[in-house]
Amino acid sequence: MGKTEIQQDTYLVGLGVSPGIGIGRICLLNRLYHVAEWEIDESEIEGEVLRFKNALTEAVTQLNQVKQNVASQPHLREHIYIIDTHLLILEDEMLVGNTEKLIRQKTNAERALSQTLKQLRLMFESIEDDYLRERSSDLDAVGQRLLRILSGITDTTLELVKEKSLIAAHDLSPADTMQLDRSKVVGFLTDRGGKTSHTAILARSLGIPAVVGLESATAVVDNEMSAIIDGSTGVIVLNPSEETFKEYLKRKLAFEYLEKELARYRDLPAETSDHHKVMLRANLEIVSEVPVALEDGAVGIGLYRTEFLYMNCSTPPGEDVQFAEYSEIVERIAPHPVTIRTLDAGGDKFIPDMSLENEVNPAMGLRGVRFSLREIDLFKVQLRAILRASAVGQVRIMFPMISGVAEIRACKRILAAVQKDLEHEGISFDSQVKIGIMIETPAAVMVAPLLAKEVDFFSIGTNDLIQYCLAVDRGNEHVAYLYEPLHPAILRALKQVCDAAKAAGIEVSMCGEMAAEPMYVPVFLGLGLDELSMNHACIPRVKRVLRNLSRTDGEVMLKELLELATGKEISAHLDREMRKRLPDIFGEFVI
Numbered sequence: 001m002g003k004t005e006i007q008q009d010t011y012l013v014g015l016g017v018s019p020g021i022g023i024g025r026i027c028l029l030n031r032l033y034h035v036a037e038w039e040i041d042e043s044e045i046e047g048e049v050l051r052f053k054n055a056l057t058e059a060v061t062q063l064n065q066v067k068q069n070v071a072s073q074p075h076l077r078e079h080i081y082i083i084d085t086h087l088l089i090l091e092d093e094m095l096v097g098n099t100e101k102l103i104r105q106k107t108n109a110e111r112a113l114s115q116t117l118k119q120l121r122l123m124f125e126s127i128e129d130d131y132l133r134e135r136s137s138d139l140d141a142v143g144q145r146l147l148r149i150l151s152g153i154t155d156t157t158l159e160l161v162k163e164k165s166l167i168a169a170h171d172l173s174p175a176d177t178m179q180l181d182r183s184k185v186v187g188f189l190t191d192r193g194g195k196t197s198h199t200a201i202l203a204r205s206l207g208i209p210a211v212v213g214l215e216s217a218t219a220v221v222d223n224e225m226s227a228i229i230d231g232s233t234g235v236i237v238l239n240p241s242e243e244t245f246k247e248y249l250k251r252k253l254a255f256e257y258l259e260k261e262l263a264r265y266r267d268l269p270a271e272t273s274d275h276h277k278v279m280l281r282a283n284l285e286i287v288s289e290v291p292v293a294l295e296d297g298a299v300g301i302g303l304y305r306t307e308f309l310y311m312n313c314s315t316p317p318g319e320d321v322q323f324a325e326y327s328e329i330v331e332r333i334a335p336h337p338v339t340i341r342t343l344d345a346g347g348d349k350f351i352p353d354m355s356l357e358n359e360v361n362p363a364m365g366l367r368g369v370r371f372s373l374r375e376i377d378l379f380k381v382q383l384r385a386i387l388r389a390s391a392v393g394q395v396r397i398m399f400p401m402i403s404g405v406a407e408i409r410a411c412k413r414i415l416a417a418v419q420k421d422l423e424h425e426g427i428s429f430d431s432q433v434k435i436g437i438m439i440e441t442p443a444a445v446m447v448a449p450l451l452a453k454e455v456d457f458f459s460i461g462t463n464d465l466i467q468y469c470l471a472v473d474r475g476n477e478h479v480a481y482l483y484e485p486l487h488p489a490i491l492r493a494l495k496q497v498c499d500a501a502k503a504a505g506i507e508v509s510m511c512g513e514m515a516a517e518p519m520y521v522p523v524f525l526g527l528g529l530d531e532l533s534m535n536h537a538c539i540p541r542v543k544r545v546l547r548n549l550s551r552t553d554g555e556v557m558l559k560e561l562l563e564l565a566t567g568k569e570i571s572a573h574l575d576r577e578m579r580k581r582l583p584d585i586f587g588e589f590v591i
């Protein structure tokens with residue numbers, strides 16, 4: 001029994017990646033198992049290579065089956081690309097070639113494969129960008145599938161899921177997630193994973209509450225254990241007491257009611273009670289997210305992270321590949337604009353043909369525009385593709401990780417050269433294309449008035465800005481308690497940026513995760529932000545708060561908040577005010 005004797009009301013906290021409350025019993029899909037390792041004889045090498053190749057073929061068959069299942073479900077069809085990504089990984093030369101090479105050095109296929117996976121994972125982990133780093137989960141998923149096949153473990157566990165199951169897994173691959181039967185699964189929790197993993201994206205799309213990044217939850221939960229998942233707050237309650245159960249039941253009902261209410265907001269204008277408009281746009285990583293973004297009321301894309309496109313290619317994508325992707329997004333989002341951010345690679349290991357040294361401190365290394373300004377040919381290819389897409393619809397170009405005027409001027413010089421080339425070649429583009437920068441370094445905040453003279457818009461990347469301002473690694477759980485969006489230093493930084501933009505008469509947007517927090521809407525109004533760009537699923541919630549406040553409410557509140565001395569005081573004050581002003585939204589059942 002051991003694990004089932006866990007205390008009543010045991011709380012675990014991870015990352016809530018898909019909102020909603022699920023109450024049910026744990027169904028443990030323990031995907032971790034020991035990889036058998038042994039040495040092989042010279043005479044066994046060919047047989048072992050063949051066993052590995054057969055496993056590859058079987059994995060392709062399995063994935064094609066999943067693909068067929070997915071294709072028959074309209075709400076999942078847009079995610080087929082994930083399976084395609086997995087199929088592509090199965091063809092990857094490094095994965096296949098390196099494993100075969102190791103087998104030829106007389107090791108069994110399982111060990112050769114897991115060593116290869118380890119090497120590839122290290123490459124991924126050195127990437128500073130959260131989004132790209134989390135793509136390593138696709139590699140893991142494919143690796144786990146191959147290891148299961150090689151070890152003779154049949155993939156049937158998902159079929160055994162009973163009614164009202166709360167799936168617990170060390171890791172749940174996107175392919176597994178897609179196959180979850182919504183009528184049976186009330187939520188899922190995983191040890192691994194981050195906010196921007198494919199699994200998290202899918203969970204939101206499926207409307208299944210999910211908490212990831214619990215680190216070792218699968219070591220404490222057991223099959224049939226009763227549990228509650230709160231995908232909004234990232235809380236898991238194991239063995240809930242009757243009191244807790246009732247409390248969460250109330251929250252669940254409130255959440256379901258709210259969901260229905262929120263649907264109403266999708267088509268309403270994003271404006272305050274005194275008719276001040278704020279553009280609510282979506283952050284986008286992949287083209288297939290465009291329809292859901294529009295469905296959730298996005299009036300354009302405020303941040304298109306182009307890194308993903310580079311990630312999925314074995315060589316940097318050429319101009320035509322990039323143009324095809326950009327123009328498709330631009331066409332599909334028309335008549336609204338798309339802000340295309342140039343490559344923001346955290347580390348560059350993933351870009352083939354570039355063998356740069358491991359960086360000791362990648363967050364402060366060759367990332368964002370620093371990389372582009374070094375690899376000018378690659379940069380020019382991307383700019384040509386973006387400019388060509390600007391002839392198809394409204395495009396805005398944005399440069400990441402700018403830390404001073406010299407960098408933006410360098411970018412503009414290169415952009416001008418590319419424009420000139422296109423002109424000479426008779427290729428059309430929007431000559432008035434708007435140029436903006438991410439404000440995500442403290443230096444950019446300090447010189448915001450100077451930067452504002454150089455560009456058409458600012459977009460504040462709070463994910464990085466907070467990390468750099470407060471010197472808190474955004475991915476380090478040990479200092480997570482210091483990562484405070486409402487820290488007085490951050491509020492002051494935001495105000496400086498917005499004031500500089502207003503003084504120069506340019507637009508200012510926010511596209512970091514902070515923009516998706518409904519509680520912060522008065523701050524955004526007080527700052528005078530023109531645009532908020534966020535995960536599309538958060539748009540209706542933010543819009544609802546926006547429509548229930550006036551711009552003056554925001555200005556008054558921000559003034560009060562700026563007088564407070566600590567992040568905690570600011571947060572408590574804002575919380576109190578919001579509960580008082582909007583009890584229906586921030587009252588007893590805060591969802």
Ligand code: PEP
Nearest residue numbers: 440461462463464511512
């Ligand atoms: C940010 O830093 O806030 C941002 C939006 O960029 P990314 O999360 O891609 O670094």
Ligand code: MG
Nearest residue numbers: 440461463464
């Ligand atoms: Mg950033």
